[in-house]
Amino acid sequence: MHYFLSLIIIISTSAFAELTPINDTNLSNVNGQNGAAIGFVWDNVYATGEDIKLTLDFDSGIPLVFTDFYWVGHDSARKGDDVYGGNVGSYDDPFFLNIQEESITLTDGETITGTTLVTAFPEGSYKGSNLDAGKMDLGALMTLEHASGNTDETWLLFNGMHLDGTYLKSWAPDGGGLAMSGEINFHADELIFQTATIAGAPSNNPNSAWQISGFDLYLPIGHSLYQPATLTISDEQQVVFEIAAVNSNTAAEFYAAPTGSIRAENISLNDWNAGASYIEGIQLQHLKVQTHDLN
Amino acid sequence: MRLAVMTCLIASALVSPVILAELHPMTDVAMAKQSGKGVIEVSETLAGQVTQPGGIDVSFTRITIGADIDINANINRLVLGEGIRQDGLDNSDNADRATADIDFANISLGTIDSNGVVHDFKIVDPYIEFARNNSGDLIGFRLGFGEVNGTMGVEIKTLSGDVQAVGQLSLGPLTINLDSSAHNVREDDITDDLLGIDIDLGNFQNMTFTGTNNLYIGLQSTAINYPKLGAGAQGTAQSGFWLNLQDGVTSPGLGLDSIIPISVSNEHPINRFTGYF
Numbered sequence: 001m002h003y004f005l006s007l008i009i010i011i012s013t014s015a016f017a018e019l020t021p022i023n024d025t026n027l028s029n030v031n032g033q034n035g036a037a038i039g040f041v042w043d044n045v046y047a048t049g050e051d052i053k054l055t056l057d058f059d060s061g062i063p064l065v066f067t068d069f070y071w072v073g074h075d076s077a078r079k080g081d082d083v084y085g086g087n088v089g090s091y092d093d094p095f096f097l098n099i100q101e102e103s104i105t106l107t108d109g110e111t112i113t114g115t116t117l118v119t120a121f122p123e124g125s126y127k128g129s130n131l132d133a134g135k136m137d138l139g140a141l142m143t144l145e146h147a148s149g150n151t152d153e154t155w156l157l158f159n160g161m162h163l164d165g166t167y168l169k170s171w172a173p174d175g176g177g178l179a180m181s182g183e184i185n186f187h188a189d190e191l192i193f194q195t196a197t198i199a200g201a202p203s204n205n206p207n208s209a210w211q212i213s214g215f216d217l218y219l220p221i222g223h224s225l226y227q228p229a230t231l232t233i234s235d236e237q238q239v240v241f242e243i244a245a246v247n248s249n250t251a252a253e254f255y256a257a258p259t260g261s262i263r264a265e266n267i268s269l270n271d272w273n274a275g276a277s278y279i280e281g282i283q284l285q286h287l288k289v290q291t292h293d294l295n
Numbered sequence: 296m297r298l299a300v301m302t303c304l305i306a307s308a309l310v311s312p313v314i315l316a317e318l319h320p321m322t323d324v325a326m327a328k329q330s331g332k333g334v335i336e337v338s339e340t341l342a343g344q345v346t347q348p349g350g351i352d353v354s355f356t357r358i359t360i361g362a363d364i365d366i367n368a369n370i371n372r373l374v375l376g377e378g379i380r381q382d383g384l385d386n387s388d389n390a391d392r393a394t395a396d397i398d399f400a401n402i403s404l405g406t407i408d409s410n411g412v413v414h415d416f417k418i419v420d421p422y423i424e425f426a427r428n429n430s431g432d433l434i435g436f437r438l439g440f441g442e443v444n445g446t447m448g449v450e451i452k453t454l455s456g457d458v459q460a461v462g463q464l465s466l467g468p469l470t471i472n473l474d475s476s477a478h479n480v481r482e483d484d485i486t487d488d489l490l491g492i493d494i495d496l497g498n499f500q501n502m503t504f505t506g507t508n509n510l511y512i513g514l515q516s517t518a519i520n521y522p523k524l525g526a527g528a529q530g531t532a533q534s535g536f537w538l539n540l541q542d543g544v545t546s547p548g549l550g551l552d553s554i555i556p557i558s559v560s561n562e563h564p565i566n567r568f569t570g571y572f
Contacts, residue, residue, distance in 0.1 A: 062337040144356060146339040152356050152427070195431045210433050238334075245367065248411045251568040259371070267376075270434050272516035272534055274396070275378030281371025285405070285566070286413050287364070293333030294361040294420070 039094030044085035046072040065143040074135035074160045074189075086136040093122040104225050106249045112225045120167035121185070135160040135189070141196060153196035160189030169224050179228030186217040214265025219282065223257055226250045238291045245286035259283050334361045340522045342429060348518040348531055352429040355522055359422040359441070365415035367405035369566055374398050375512070375536040376455070382534060386479045387453060393481040396455040396536035397512070403448035403566035411568060416445035416504075426519050435519045435532070439511030442525070443504045448564040451496040455480040456538030457530040460502070462487070462494060463547040464554070473549070476541075480533055487554070498553040499546040500563040507543035512536065 047070070054066040070078045073086035089095040098120070103113040122134075137159050144152040165185035173179045194209035222229035222243045227250060229243045246254045260282030267274045336359045342352035376396030387393030404416035420441030428434050454477060462473040462485075475494060477485040484493040508525030513532050523529050527542025548562035 056335070062339075064337065144337060146337075146356075148339060148341060150339065150341075150354070152425075154425075154433075193433065195427065195433055208432050210436060245413045246568070247413075248568050251571055255567070255571045267514065269436065269514055270432055270516035272514075273381060274376040274514060274535055277375045277377065277536075279370060279373050281369070283369045284366070285369065285407075286367040286415060288366075288415075290363045291334045292361045292363060294336045294359060 037096050037098035039096040040089060041091060041094050042088035044073075044087065046070075046076065046083055046085035048072065048078065048083060062144060062146055065145070066140045067143065068141040069139070071136060071138050074137050076137065078137070078139065087134060088136075089122040089134075095122055096120055102224055104253065106226065107252050108249050110249070114171045114173070114225050116169040116171045116224055118167055118169050121163045121165060123165050134162050134164060136162065155192065155194045155196055157190070157192040157194065158188050159192065160187075162187055171225070171228075173228055177230060177232070179222075179230060181222035181224045181227065181229055182220075184217060184219045184221065186215075188215045189213065191215050208270070210267075210269045212264045212267050214263070216261070216263045218258075219260040219262075220257060220284075222284075223254065226253055234290065236292075238293075239289075240291075241287075241289045243284055243287040254283070254285070335359070336361070345520050345522050347520055351517075353426050353434065353519060354429075355424055355426050357422055357424040357522070359420055361420055364418040364421065366418065367407075367413050367415050367566065368403070370399075370402040370404075372398075372400050373402060376514075380480070380535060384480045387481050387483040389483055392452045392483050395453055396481060397538060398452040398454075400450040400452060401448065401563065403564060404445070406446050406564050406566050407568060408565075409569075414446070416443070416447060418443050424521065426515070426521070434517055435513060435515040435521070437511045437513030437521060437532070439509075439524065441508065443507045443510055445504055446564050447502045447504065448500055448566060449502060450500055450563070452483065454482050454496055454538065455533070455536055457528070457541055458485065458538065458544075459528060459541035460485065460499060460544040460546055462499065462549045462553070463545055464549045464551070465547075466551065470547075472545075473554075478530060480535060480537075492554050494549075494553055498549055501546055501548050503545045503547065505543045505545070507540070509539060509542055511539050513539075 049069040050067070052067065052069050054069075056064040072078060073084045076082065076084045076086075096118075098118040100116055100118060101113065102116050103111055105111045137157070138161055139155060139157045142152075142154045142156055146152070163184075163186055166183060168180060168182040170178055170180045191212040192209050193211075227244050227246060229241070232240045232242075234240050259280075261278065261280045262282075263276075263278040263280075265276055267277055338357045338359070340355035340357070342354040345353070345355070347353050374395045374397070377394055377398075380396070385393045392398070406414045408414065418440050422439050422441070424437050424439065425433060426435030426437075456477070458477045460475055462475050464471040464473055473490075473492075473494070474488045475485045476488055477496070483496055485496050485499065486493050507527065509523065509527030509529050511521070513519075513521065514536050515532050515534055517534055519532050521529070521532060525542070527539075529539055529541065532539065
């Protein structure tokens with residue numbers, strides 16, 4: 001595996017000067033005052049791993065294998081000497097962790113307060129601009145080895161992608177457990193699913209791929225304090241993901257919040273050009289996903 | 296790098312102790328059960344197993360997720376395949392509406408009743424399936440569902456696909472079932488199978504799904520017969536975006552103005568809280 005990473009932590013030198021040991025009593029009182037933030041800049045980062053092999057072995061006996069992983073600067077070579085890295089965040093707008101106090105007053109007058117831990121990609125190193133500086137290329141080769149002996153090989157290529165503005169908040173609700181909310185902001189210049197049996201793949205041959213260009217996804221996942229999302233394991237050992245239902249007491253906040261959207265400027269499949277596709281105004285008033293065994 | 300590690304440790308320590316207090320380590324027994332066995336199933340349909348238009352060879356790979364999804368959501372607009380079709384086909388009576396293969400507005404999944412109770416739309420075992428020709432090229436892709444139940448509100452502007460639905464025409468206390476179908480690209484009408492009356496698809500705003508299976512939306516570069524799943528009918532998916540919905544669907548509340556085009560009925564189910572329409 002090859003990698004190059006320069007991680008820069010942004011904390012003012014004056015802040016270092018103020019650091020003193022904290023005793024247990026004081027530590028237990030730390031509940032996340034606003035401003036306890038720490039910023040990161042991932043500068044010139046890339047990773048390539050031809051030898052990495054991730055195998056998901058399903059009960060059906062057909063393993064799903066991911067190999068030839070790479071994460072490099074946009075339009076960088078995927079292998080060899082021409083690989084260069086990309087950036088996540090800038091000194092002015094870093095990837096950051098923050099602890100903050102939040103409160104919200106509901107329709108019936110009840111005020112909910114809480115301390116949230118925020119993990120966030122920068123707001124704008126790419127977002128809203130055409131700069132390539134914040135974009136990365138991500139790819140891997142997915143291999144399915146069927147019981148028949150046939151093998152499906154597909155390159156999954158995310159070109160010019162970034163997650164600017166994506167964040168995850170977590171907090172401890174009154175009833176216990178861990179609650180979450182967040183927003184997914186995902187952009188990719190191109191999403192390509194390309195069969196690897198074609199000579200020279202991955203390539204830019206549009207006749208051999210499912211290609212989505214100009215892809216943007218914005219999706220709120222719950223809302224902090226009043227519409228929590230939870231991820232738990234059931235008694236049957238199944239995964240349960242739930243976004244709490246809106247109710248008449250939280251409806252005003254919910255309907256005033258931004259709605260989700262998914263847009264693709266163009267979708268082509270093999271030699272068929274399907275044009276633009278989009279979904280607008282997505283509001284998740286409740287979602288519960290519980291896995292179960294298929295056999 | 297040591298500085299980075301140290302800083303990460305400090306950052307971790309700043310996490311609310313209340314949050315950390317709720318995390319419990321998994322036991323070995325519980326961990327041993329977390330293999331995800333059976334939750335995801337991969338299956339293959341070999342070339343030749345499903346007869347294809349033109350006799351071409353197409354193989355399929357389907358990935359199914361074992362999941363029960365209860366969802367209540369509103370979506371302002373769903374548009375798939377916007378622009379002029381490569382084959383130029385258009386079966387819409389109104390050219391202004393036929394700007395996309397599939398164009399749905401004001402979609403609601405589930406309902407909220409007058410008591411503020413949220414009723415979900417239920418989806419079981421979603422799957423994705425890829426179709427390849429004998430050169431290995433991807434020529435089709437579909438997103439489907441093992442079974443769906445619940446109420447969906449929608450204003451259909453244009454539809455491409457095989458749709459079979461029962462429109463329930465209300466005449467006072469009398470309800471007449473109109474078996475109706477549409478099997479084409481960029482349609483804005485659905486045709487009553489008995490009388491041959493064209494009903495504007497915009498009237499089918501209230502759709503009730505009961506054990507509906509074989510429901511999928513696909514995108515194909517050429518006409519494909521996908522493997523048939525479940526009892527619901529299924530035709531050949533044509534090029535472009537294509538919806539198959541031919542099982543367990545009723546649209547109650549059609550009025551006479553649905554078949555006599557005086558105006559478009561507005562029987563959209565309610566899926567917002569009172570005061571927030």
